[in-house]
Amino acid sequence: MRPLLYCLRAGRVMPMVKLFTPYFVLLWALLLAQWPAHAQAPCTDTPNSGACFRVYDADTRQPVTALCTGQRIRLRDCSGRPLDPRKTYYRLSTATVCSFAEGDTVTTLTVPATPGNIVITQNTPNLLVPGTGIIYSRTLRVYAAPEPVFTVATCAPGFVQVSITDRTYDRFTVQLGNGTPQPASAGTTTYAVPNGTNSVTVQGSYAAASLCSGTRTISFTPAAAPQIPQLKQLTVQGSSLEFQWGTLQAEYQYVLEVADAASPGGFRQVANIPASSTSLTLPAATLPGCYRLRLTDACQSTGTRYVSATGCTVQLSATSADGRNELRWTTGAAATGFEITRNGTLLARTGAGTSGTYLDKDVVCGMEYTYRITASSNGVTSVSDARTLKTASTQTPPAPVILASFDLRNRVELTTTDPVSPGSSVVYTRLQDGTSTVVGTASGKLLDSLALLSVDTPPCYTARFQDPCGNTSVASASVCPVILEATPTKDNTDAVQLRWSALNGAATATYQLLLLGPAGQVLRTQTVSGFTYVDLTPPTDRQVLRYRLEATAPGGGRSYSNVVSVTRPLRVVLPTAFTPNGDGLNDVLEIKGRFITTYRLVIRDRNGQEVFTSTSPAQRWDGRIKGATPVPGVYVYRFEAADEMGQPFVQTGSVTILR
Structure with missing residues (x-):
């Protein structure tokens, strides 16, 4: 039986049943004729119907007034009327509905995955007015059940910090390992954890929908025992200070502190240090200053028990007078010794103390020198800022060679x-x-x-x-590199004529003629004399001949000439006829030539049909067309090629197949 369309309200049908007359048939037909217009009206509940149904969680069978996305629910009529389950319909939608299908008699449904309001509509028979129905709907809130949002930070052994930042739920529980869940609130809380605990589970739920909840578990590795951090080096760079330290423990947090008598404990925090870092540049640092690195954790449970040795900056000043550079320095803690570097090279070492001086006499006027002082104390290396100064001189430099x-x-x-x-x-x-x-x-x-x-x-x-002081030497002796020229000989052979100028204008140098490859590699060496030479046997497999002259002066100085090139033309030989008769002589058409890098040969018959194409010397034509026996006759060809220089070459002509 198909369900009734109950958008025709039962309240209106009932009087018509009581007043049913033959004339009502005509009126009913007129109403049906207007049905499409009435069907557009919004569907509403049947007033004063006495209809009722309840919603239960399908798994726990608890009655619910709010729903959870994806929840399985069961619907039960509570009107007390003797209803036929086969004629009781339910639908989930975003508004009250009046259209039902035969399958809508199912009472166990699944809540959609979209949170928000949902309308459950019940369609039941009107037992007082047979043939009519009652529409009754309820609106319930649907809540999402995502995993709650929180983070876990490990602290010193025995503690963990849980930060709940979730804004979806209004109630939470926290479970440490397999322990008993305990109520919690959003925010950050430190928990003492038993030995062997390595996970935190947070469950979020709603006060209005207690069965709608989400759970998430985060595993953690208990922190290793804290170790005292090692501050290795601090280096002054102008107004900045560069720090270097040893490997830090990833489970902990670190802060950089500077000595400050006005601060609690005598130190003031200046920076948070990521555990993954090994260095830091602190701009606008307190100079001079004494610094240390302190280990802490998210729970603030370590106090000041784990602090590095203190390192103090070195303040350096430098002046130059009378061709000597004078250095002075001080530091805030007694050092076991000082190292003086000049231009990055160790210059001298001095004894222990908190200050010192050094006079550098081994300097050249006009040159700039950069100095640093390095102090060592309690395993911490402290490097001063660089000081650069210039020295003056009037000495004339020697002439260069x-x-x-x-x-x-x-x-x-x-x-x-x-x-x-x-x-x-x-x-x-x-x-x-x-x-x-x-x-x-x-x-x-x-x-x-x-x-x-x-x-x-x-x-x-x-x-x-x-030199930097403006002093200039006299001019050096004159040097003249070799100039080389190369031209093809006029007899149309492959020979190349070469001539060159003398090295430094002298006639006593020795010369080697070099034949080069495209990348400048030496392919052949030939000793030559005088200032001319004819290469009668250049390589036959190279289109471009590249020559260079190596000249050696009597004193051993070696110089090279310019590189000269001679480009030889591409040559192609293509037969005008061949005899593909199988006698082993002239049976195939093949192209011969030199300096060919790429080519394409296309042969057509007298009708213009393409009968053969070749792009490689290995592809030779035996006269056959699609495997058929060669047909004597004249064929035209077009040959396109490029030489080693990329220059195009085109040749057209004809070839004859003879018997």
Whole structure:
């Protein structure tokens, strides 16, 4: 039996039953004709119906007035009427409903997963007016049951801190391991935990829906016994202070403190230290100052029992007079000794104390020197801020000895055989074709790019030292790198004509001609003399020939010329006919050539149909088309290739298959 559509209210139908007449049939038909319009009206409860039902938790059978998402519930009529269960319908929705299906007689339902308000509508027969029904609904609140939000922090052995930050529930219990759950409130609480406990379980629930609850368990590793932290080093950097310490215990928290007589205990906290860190830079630090690292935990249960040794900063001042640098320093705690470093290198050691002085005489005017003082006390190393000062001098530096050599990119590399002292520089000058040009100033290697490379006008270079005090040396001796030229011979062979200028303009140097690969690697070495040479047997497998000259001066100085290249053209040989008759002679069409890197050969018949395509020398044509016996005739081809330089090459023509 299909359920009645009870949106036709029983209160209106009942008088019509009592006044039923033949004319009512016509009226009823008219009402049915208007039914779609009435069906749009919202569904409401039948007034004064006496209907009633209760909601029970399906698992505990307890009556409930609030629900939980996903909860299984059972519905029971409580009107006292003798109702037929097959004609009693229930539906869960967001509003009162009047439309029911045959399966809606089920009384065990599952609450939807969306929290909020839910409407349970009951549709029962009206026993007083047969053929009509009663609509009755109840609105209940649906609560979500997620896991409660909380964190667990381990403290010193025997304690744990639980922080409940959940905003969903209004009631909580906390269970330590397998212990008895105890009521708790949102917020942070420290608990004493028995030995062997390694988990905390928090259950959240609602006062309005006690059966709706969520549970979450967090396991933890009990903290190891606390150890005294080790402060290793503190270094002053301007107004900042850099700290380094040993490995910290991840289970604990740490604070950095500075000595302060006005603070309780004589120390004041300046920073919280992550247990995962091994260093810290403290800006705007208290200087001078004495610092320590203290272990603590979330429960504040360790007090000041675990503190590192105290390290005090070193204050350094430096002055320069009469070509000497004077250092003075003090520190807040007696040190077992001091180390003096200059430019990062150990300069001297002094004895114990809280202060000291040092006079550095081994200095050069015009050079900058950076000093630090390192003190050791109670296992803590304290490094002062760096102090940098410059010394004055009027001594003229000696003239440098320079080398000039081309690199693989044809830039002249200019260097000095004497080391350039810090702060000094070298001024290089080029003389070429009667013109003198200052190339530049450098403290090390200088690169000079030339617009013109000619054997007839080679460049020559001189250099002068300049120290930081403005003193300049005389010019060095002139050096001239070798200029190399290469051209193909005019007889259309592979031979290459080479000529070069003399190293440093002298005729007594020895020369090695180098043949290079694309990456500059040496492929062949040939001793040459004079200033010309003809390479009659260059490699046949290289399209681009790259040459470089290695020149060695009588004194042993080695210099390289510029790199010159000769590019040979791509060559292709493609037969005009072949005889694929199986006699082993001229049976296939194949391409021969040199310097070919990629190619594509397409052959078409007289109808323009493509009959063969090749992209590799291994793919040769035997004249067959789709496996068929070769057909004598003329075929056209298009050959596209690229050489080692990437230059394209295209050739078209015809090839004949002969019997």
